[in-house]
Amino acid sequence: MNKRKLLLVSNSTLHGSGYLDHCQNHICSFFTRDVKRVLFVPYALHDRDAYAKTAREKFRTLGYELDSIHEASDPVTAVRNAEAIFIGGGNTFRLLKCLYDNDLVTEIRRRVLEDGVPYMGSSAGTNVATISINTTNDMPIVFPPSFSAIGLVPFNINPHYLDHDPSSRHMGETREQRITQFHEEAETPRVLGLREGSLLLVEGNNVKLLGTTKARLFTRNQPSVEYEPGSDISFLLTHTHSDSSLTQQ
Amino acid sequence: MNKRKLLLVSNSTLHGSGYLDHCQNHICSFFTRDVKRVLFVPYALHDRDAYAKTAREKFRTLGYELDSIHEASDPVTAVRNAEAIFIGGGNTFRLLKCLYDNDLVTEIRRRVLEDGVPYMGSSAGTNVATISINTTNDMPIVFPPSFSAIGLVPFNINPHYLDHDPSSRHMGETREQRITQFHEEAETPRVLGLREGSLLLVEGNNVKLLGTTKARLFTRNQPSVEYEPGSDISFLLTHTHSDSSLTQQ
Ligand SMILES: [Ca+2]
């Protein structure tokens, strides 16, 4: 029996609303009233004090106390004692490097997969919950020791997934082209493009798409597929690589 | 006397025109008639044969033969014998990893800085000519051994620099926010935001902005500054870090 319990949010702020407003009902259903205190990881932003203040104020309105890991004397102990974990967005490279620098990657994985500690991630916090940060949109401002991430699910996510704007004159790669480039590499896992407004609820071996926008699934050597909000996409947990890539190896 | 001779292009294709059309006059002035053959590096794209074909056809119309390094029996020898080098765009992570995998980073640096071999880069090929790839826009689809790049100039470039669209509802970071996040890190160098349509000509210790669009210079702890096409920005070669970051250390 897999105890995994994850809420993976594409974006913390939806255009025209406040911090985490668009997913606040899902947050309360996810943590339930069993959780009193949430351990917050602000590493993705430079100003950790300000970030913790923003998150703390929002979580208090939802009925949860929030402890920020950057105020703990020992981050590993803080994870060992956490009732619930929330990793916020910002820069994914900075976040992952800091998780490695503080020996937190394997500790968080253990707490979530073995002890069933609920894990919520937003944007960069969603990227680091997957196999790797290979499909982040962020700028590589620092060099982490690896792109391998916490690995709570056997696929990758592209948060803030963006459809191509046909009126654009910009010639940089579209998001779809970027993910296609990732899949040109051998043995690359599926990538779920989570548009702003959508989120993923993972409970044990079940995955459900929540929110207000569709998600687009990219599989190596296969056409991409759209999923409506409410879709059961639990099959994402059963294959780590696309069939076609496996048969090619 | 510094022999450095660089043409660093923001983008290989401008909206509405063909491959390298928008900068073809600059390419001919840069390589001059002294150069007969250009060594092309197609590593940033997956399909190297197709990429070399596209580049070869374009360079022939300009009067240059093109040898692609992926067809050479020994890439290091190809660089040692090159009259001129052109590194094309695509994915910057893939490109830099491949340059390291083939032991080309120091060899290209030596040929350009010591032997005065002309170096042209476009997009990812411009990123790898700078200090590091920390300010690429690309997706980190593979893990290079380092983000340090060839280091032909003591600053970084952000190609395809994009102004914020105030009508956008997308909540991912703007380009300016991404570069600001880079400058939140200690001792980070200047970043020149090269908009599509602009290019940089470096000759010895002189740097000139060419093309049709302004460039925006970001310096740590200082306001950003715009430069018009035709500007002399040779001062970029004289300081490796912002003054303010140096006094902070
Ligand atoms: Ca981000």
Ligand SMILES: [Ca+2]
């Ligand atoms: Ca690119």
